Amino acid sequence: MSNSQSAENGTLDSAIPAGPLPEKWTKFKSKAPLINPANKRKYKVIVVGSGLAGGSAAATLSELGYQVKCFCYQDSPRRAHSIAAQGGINAAKNYQNDGDSVWRLFYDTIKGGDFRSREANVHRLAEVSTNIIDQCVAQGVPFAREYGGLLDNRSFGGAQVSRTFYARGQTGQQLLIGCYQALEKEIAKGGVEMFTRTEMQDVVVVDGHAKGIVVRDLVTGEISSHAADCVILATGGYGNVFFLSTNAMGCNVMAAFQATKRGAYFANPCYTQIHPTCIPVSGDYQSKLTLMSESLRNDGRIWVPKSKEDAAAIREGRKTAADVAEDDRDYYLERKYPSFGNLAPRDIASRSAKEACDDGRGVAKTGLGVFLDFRDAINRLGEDTIRARYGNLFQMYEKITGDDPYSVPMKIYPAVHYTMGGLWVDYNLMSNLKGLHVLGEANFSDHGANRLGASALMQGLADGYFVIPSTLPVYLAKETPGKVTQDSPEFAEAEKAVKDRIDKLMSVKGTKSVDSFHRELGLLVWDKCGMSRTKEGLEEALKRIDEIRKDFWENVRIPGSADGINMELEKAARVADFIDFAEVMCYDALDREESCGGHFREEYQFTEADEEVQSGFTNPGEAKRRDREYCYVAAWENNGPGVAPTLHKEHLEFENVELAVRSYK
Secondary structure, three states: OOOOEEEOOOOOOOOOOOOOHHHHHHHHHHHOOOOOHHHHOOOEEEEEOOOHHHHHHHHHHHHHOOEEEEEOOOOOHHHOHHHHOOOOEEOOOOOOOOOOOHHHHHHHHHHHOOOOOOHHHHHHHHHHHHHHHHHHHHOOOOOOEOOOOOEOOEOOOOOOOOOEEOOOOOHHHHHHHHHHHHHHHHHHHOOEEEEOOEEEEEEEEEOOEEEEEEEEEOOOOOEEEEEOOEEEEOOOOOHHHHOOOOOOOOOOOHHHHHHHHOOOOEEOOOOEEEEEEEOOOOOOOOOOOOEOOHHHHHOOEEEEEOOHHHHHHHHOOOOOHHHOOHHHEEOHHHHHOOOOHHHOOHHHHHHHHHHHHHOOOOOOOOOOOEEEEOHHHHHHHOHHHHHHHHHHHHHHHHHHHOOOOOOOOEEEEEEEEEEOOEEOOOOOOEOOOEOEEEOHHHEOOOOOOOOOOOOHHHHHHHHHHHHHHHHHHHHHOOOOOOOOOOOOHHHHHHHHHHHHHHHHHHHOOOOEOHHHHHHHHHHHHHHHHOOOEOHHHHHHHHHHHHHHHHHHHHHEOOOOOOOOOOHHHHHHHHHHHHHHHHHHHHHHHHHOOOOEOOEOEOOOEOOOOOHHHHOOOOOOOOEOOOHHHHOEEEEEEOOOOOOOOEEEEEEOOOOOOOOOOOOOO
16 A cells, blocks of 8 residues: 555535436526626636636636636647647537437446546536537537538547547647637627736635635746636646656646645546557657547557567568558457447557557557558548548648558557546535636546547536536625735735745756656656556655655756746746656555556456456456445645645445446457
């Protein structure tokens, strides 16, 4: 067991409404507190983050009449990382008449998350999904359409229906443009005050409530405070703790982790998603990885040679994919999971790719890569059809690798992509720190231990457009608007703490670059807390993280000054948080002695001796949950760097779905 401190659940009230699951959200809205339009204008709301979750929340709350301040560290909300999402957004519209429904989307999400998410939140997400598409179409989002003009759908992993709406391989970009236009409209009207190139440094807590933030102007270096009646964080995930990920270089955990220093709990940090279809690492010079949309698995077939000799010949350039006969190819996902084939969920597809490469059958020069082959789809449908569906993705792949995927298979390998963990929130999306609400990837609430593809955009827009406008009054209706101002002493104290931390970073004057520490930490976490984990590896990681932290604060070098633009200072503050956060991740992974979804402890997997394998229900090597001991949300209380965090548990109740071994055979 880990050395983490444990506290049984007694403070975590999930605030789930009573009543049957399909009626909870409707009944909640009918009975929830309301704030009349004249009174809404008296309340100030801070929104940190301007991607799909933050931008949609800021725009919608402003339309309702609240005074909104929105902050982002990019030079424009248009550069939020939501823009990078490629493949699509789920919604239970059943346009294909293939048996989809709100219930089926709910069930697929619960099962896909390996039964580690909260039923009430997931069912609400499935309900709201149907409204999101109408909202986005009204904004002019150019979703793909069928010949007759109806919106088209395609399939994604973990589902046997087509429920994913898409705009070629640019779905995130097109959705963000719609959200951005709504936000800009409110900025022009004066309802939203926008702060770009501004990074949150701390949450200001007054009498146990989040009532403001401290920020740094990334152009001038100025530290300032902003007060409000509540704070909303929509700042994305923490994938860049691994250094190499599909996230933009600026994505970080800083805002959420600073909130934990003020009392917010971080839930399930060990649940990180490894995406199966990314361009493989080509060298140690890389600073990030590139995602190839999961939508490609609709028409691409994943395979490796059956023999290690053929794989070695491909790696060494003595053979090409075309030289491997059909009978000598192992379409391993189709072999292992015939019901889902190449559309098996991401965690399963990723581990299967690792297994094939660990067996010596990888086809990239490094040995870490498998084929994603469109030969059969092109022969069946024609190249023009494939170009229409995936043209920009194929173009991007060719620019990066130099290979034409219309004539040779893509090479792919798993990479860190999305993080299911996040700040703990209740049904109202409020953290245990009163007044602090958390949206999108920054919270833990909807995806359990593994997110199904095309569900991130769905959650971000559901939270921003439809959920937070209804749940925020539950908190605000009890608060006196404008009661807390920047004159409160807590703001001066928080500003001083931020300045002291910056001064401490600038005063080290060591000899090592910030990136060198980030790379060292990332490779350690990837190796010990990546696609698979062991007790020994996690214990080793915790020791090494402590050593990296000590080395960082003694030897990091940050050139320049804190007064003005200093990207090394920005990175240093983020890496300092990554070091401390990685420690919490490893404590969580060490404490959770089971395998589920993206958390794979090698000690807990099905073997040939298990009845479920002998009956053919599942395969050896699949994740083995321990529901009796670990059917809970792990919410961690920060006790400071180098000190074991305290575990609080929210026990999960499954009243509407049966806890079962997850099988995609």
